[in-house]
Amino acid sequence: MEFFERFAVPNPNPAIYASMVAIVVVSLAIIIGLTYFKKWGYLWREWLTTVDHKKIGMMYLISALLMLFRGGVDALMLRAQLSMPDNKLLDPQHYNEVFSTHGIVMIIFMAMPFIFAFMNLIVPLQIGARDVAFPRLNAISFWLFAAGAMLFNISFVIGGSPDAGWTSYFPLAGTEFSESVGTNYYMIAIQISGIGSLMTGINMITTILKMRAPGMTLMKMPMFTWASFMACVIIIFAFPVLTIALLMGTTDRLFATNFFTTTNGGMDMLWANFFWVWGHPEVYILILPAFGIYSEVISTFSGRNLYGYKSMVGSMVIISLLSFLVWTHHFFTMGQGALTNSIFSISTMAIAVPTGVKIFNWLLTMWKGKIRFTVPMLYSVGFIPLFTIGGVTGVMLAMSAADYQYHNTMFLVAHFHNTIIPGVVFAMLAGLTYYWPKMFGFMLNERIGKWGFWFLSIGFVLAFFPMYITGLNGQARRMYTYSEATGFGPLNFVAFIGAGLMAIAFCLIVYNIFYSIKHSPRNVGDDPWNARSLEWATHNPVPEYNFARTPHVASSEAFWDAKKHGHELFKGEIEEIHMPNYSGVPFIMGVIFFICGFSFVFSLWIPAIVSLIGIFACMVLRSFEKDDGRLISVEEIKATESKFESAEEIKTAVSTYGGANS
Amino acid sequence: MKIDHTQPLEYSTQQNQLNIFGFWIFLGAEIMLFATLFTAYFIMENRTGNGPTGPEIFEIGPVLFETFILLTSSFTIGLAVHAMRIGRKKAMLAFLGVTLLLGVAFLSAEINEFVHYYHVGATYQTSGFTAALLTTLGTHGGHVTLGFFWGVCILIQVMKDGINARTANKSFIFSLYWHFLDVVWIFIFSFIYLKGLM
C-alpha cells in the first residue's frame, strides 16, 4: 500500500466523516477555551503533573465516563442495526468494527479505569495512608492508560478500527484475513494500557500490605480494600499473560512471525488459550472491586456491620484462585474431548459456590438492619437479583454439553452482560454516588439519581433478557443481520428499546452531575451517609494529606466505633506531613508512549525508535533525579483543619441523607 | 526522610522498604511473564514447519559460555552488595563494573548466537518454533540489556554520591533484578538448550 493510503479509513462512511469533524471541533473548542480562560497553567500544575491519588482517581473517573459514552454509542448502533430484520443501517464491515470496539472500550477502557478510579480514591483512605506507595508510578499508570485509550480511539478516524471482535481470535485477526491496521491498534493500545494496569496492581498491593494504619491487621481491613487487594493479586498473575499474547500477536502482524498462523507450525488455538488465561481472571478483576463497593454500601445503608466478614474474605480468595483454573470454558467446543471439558466444567461451576456465599452474606447484612433506600443502595438492591440471574446462567453455560448449544449465541451475550452490567456497572454507579461527597464535598441529587436507576434497570431487563430467548432460538452473536423468517425480529426490537432506556439513564446520570454542581448544597459535612469505615473519618472533600493525624484502628469499622463506641481514632499531636512532589514526567511519558504506539501501528520505524529512546531517557532522568518530596508544616495543616471544622459546625443540625422519608 | 539506623542502609527509610517490597511483587509478575513464554515455547517446540528443529541449530559451546558468564556475574553482583553493606565504595564499584562487563559479554555472545541461527535458516519468521525460541531468548536478552543501562546509571550515581540510603536501595534492587535474570537463564539453559540437545 502507498504510504499515505494506510492512514485513510478503509471503509469510510458519513458517520466517520462526521466524527472526524466533531473530533476536530471539540479539540479546537477545548484548546481555545483553555487559552481564553487562561487555564493552561492550572491544568498543568493541578492535573497533568499531579501524583495525588485522589486527583488521579478523579481523572480515571472522568476517562471512564467518557469511554462509557463512546462504548455506549457503539452499543446503540449495534442494537439499532439489529432492531429490525434485514436492516441496512450498518454494513457488515462497519458492524464488525463497532462490536469489536464496543467490547474493548467497555472492558479495557471503561470498566478498568472505573475500578482503578475507586481503588485510587478509596483504598489509601480506607487504610489511613497518605497516598499510595509509589505516587509517581501511579501517575505513570494513569498516563499509560490514557495513552492507550487515546490510541485506541483514534483508530476510528485514522487507519480503521479493529474488526475481529474483542477476543480477536487468530487467524481471523492475522494479516491474512485482517489487512487494515485495525488489529495493530488492538494489540498495541491494549498493551500500553495493560502495562499501566500491571503497575497499578503492584502499587496497590504494596500500598495495602505495607501502609495500613496502626492497628489495622489484614482481617480488619474494610471489604473494599480486601476486594481491591485480591483484584490486584489477580492482575499480577493475569496481565503478564496478556502482555506476552499481545506481543506475539504484534510480531505476527508486524514481523510476519508464525505464532498464531496456520502454516509453518503456528497455532491459532494458542491465542485463544492465552487470551482466556488472561480473560477469565480479567472478569474477576472487574467484579471483585465491584463486590467490595456493594459490601460497603449495603452495610452502610442497612446500618449494620457486614455479615460473615471472614467468609466474605475467604470466598474472594477462593474465587481468585479458581478464576485461573477455568479458562477452557470459553471454548468447550474446541474439541478437547469429554474429560477435559468435564474437569473445566466442574471447576467453573465451583466458582458459583463462593459467589453464592457472598450473595447470601449481603442478604444477611440487611437482615435486622435498618434499610435506607438511597441511590447507592438502590443499585445494590437491584444488583442482587439481577446478578444472581447472570450467575445462574453462568452455571448453565458451565455445563459443557449444553454449552455446545449456548456457545457463540445471544444467550452467552446475555449472560455476560447480565453479570457485567448489574455487577460492575451498577457498582460503579453506586460508588460514584456514594463517594461523590468524599471527592467533591457535595451530594448528587437523589431524585434524578433514582430516575437514572429505574431507567437503567428496566432498560437493562428489556435489553438483555430477550437475548436469552433469541439465543436459544439460534441467533448467533456478532451477526450483522438476520432474515425475517428467523423470527428474531420482535425480541430484538424490544432489546433496542431497552438499549434506548439505558442510554437515557446514562444521560440522566451525567445530567445529575451538572445539575448537582449547580444546585446541591455545599458543606454536607464529613459524614453525610452515616457511614462506617475509615475513609469517612476525614473531611469532605479530602484534604491533600488525607488525615491530619494518623488514625489508630481497632476494627474493620473504625469510624463507626469512633462514632458509637467512643473509640479514639486520632491520638497525639499534629505533626509535619511528608508529601511527594508533583512531576510532569509521567504525562510526558504518556505522550511519548502514544507516539511510540502510533508509530508501531503504522510500522513507522524511525519515530518508533526515537520515541522508544525517549521513553528510556525519561527513565534515566528519573533514576538521576533526587526528589525527597516536601513537608506540609503544622501551621498549614491546622489552618486547613480549622476551615473544615467551622464548616462542620454549621451543618451538625442537618440530618443525614436518605432517612426514613425516602 | 527519616533514616532508621537499625536497618541495613538499603532498608533504612520507609520509602526504601516500599521500593524493595514493590520490586518483589514486580518480580512476581516477571515470573508469570517468563512462565507464559516457557509455556509457549513448550507448545511450539515441535512445531517447526519447514524450518530446522532445536537439536539441529543449538550449539552447546556458546551456550555454556553464556551460562558461565551470567552465573559469574550473579556472583559478582552479590559481592558488590556485600561491599556496599560494609561500606567499601571502591570495591563495590569494581564489582558492579565487572558485573556490567560480564553482562556485555553475555549479550555479545547472545547476539552471535542469533546471527548463527540466522545463517542456519532459523530466522524469526521461519516457524512457530523459531518465533517462540527467539522471543523467549530475546525477552531475556532485552531484560539484560535494560539491566545493563540501569546498572550504568547506578554506577554513576554511586560514584558521584557514594553509598547512601538512596544509592544503596537502588543497588540492592538492581541486584535482585540481576539475580532474577540469572535464575531465568538457568531455566532457559535447562529446559530449552539441554532438553533440546538431549
Add this chain to the structure above:
Amino acid sequence: MKLKGTLLLLLSMLVVFLSGCEPLLVLDPKGPQAERQASDIMISIGIMAFIVIVVMVLLVYMLVKYRASRLPDDYEPPHIEGNPILEGILIGVPIIIVAILSFITVKSNYIVESTPEGYEDQEPLVIYASSSNWKWHFSYPEQDIETVNYLYIPTDRPIEFKLYSFGPITSFWIPQLGGQKYAMADMVTTLHLAADTPGEYMGRNANFSGKGFAENTFTVTAMTQTKFDEWVDEVHETAEPLTEDTFEQLLEPGHLGRMTFTGTHLGFSPAPEHEHSDDEMDSGEEHKMHAEKEREMHTEHAAHE
C-alpha cells in the same frame, strides 16, 4: 412498589421463556444429541429458577421487613458476626446443587462426544465438513460426492462430521440436531450427530469469521435412507466432477449458494488429519492448570516433513 413491578416483570418473562410461544430451536430437538442437551438445559433452568426465586424471596423479605420507614426511629440494628452453622448451610446447599449439575454434565459430555444413543450398532456415515470464507463444503467420501452450502443426510443413521477450516476458526452448528463444534485450519474435530425425523433444519457457522459471517449458513435436509440413496444416484448422473481448479475457485471469499459435485476435494486437498485429532487428545489428561496447553505438545509435527 416499583420494585415489585420489576419483580413481576422478571417472573412473567421467565414464564414466557419457559412455556415458549413457539418452540425455540434449541428446545425443539430432532435428534438424540440435541435432545440430551435440551433436557440438560431444562433441568438446569429448573434448578436455577429455584435459586433465583429463593434469592428474590429473601431479598423482598429483607427489604419489606427491615426498611427504615417501617422501623421505629430509635431502632439500632444489632452487631452480628457470622454464624458457622448458617454459613455452613449456605455453602452446603450450593455445593450439593453444583454436584448434581456436575454429575449430569459429565455424563452428558461422554454422551455427546460419542455415537448417539440408540445408534451404536450402526456404521456411522462420515461427512467432512470444511469451511472457507463464507461457505461450507460437505464431502461424502463414501458416496464420492461433494456439496456446497447444503447437506443431505439419512435419518436413523449416526453421522460423524469431520470438521476443519480453510480460513478463520468457524463453528459448525445445527441447533436442532445438536450443539456446535469448532472447525480449525490445523486440526480435525469430530462431531457426532443423528437425525430422528426427516425435515429441513437450519445450520450455520456460529463463530464470527469476518464480513460474510451473517450469511454463512447452510440447510440440512434429513430424509429416509432410500430417498438419500436416490439423491446420491441422481448426483452421480447429473453433477460435474470437482476438479482441483474448480475447488480453488470455490475457496475464494464469497457465498456461492448451493452447488453439487461428484468426487471430493479430499484427494488433492486432504483434511489436516495428520495433526492431532481430538480422539487422541483425551489420553493421559491430568487435572492440572496447564494440562490443556501441554497436550498440544503431543503433535507429531516434526514427523511429516
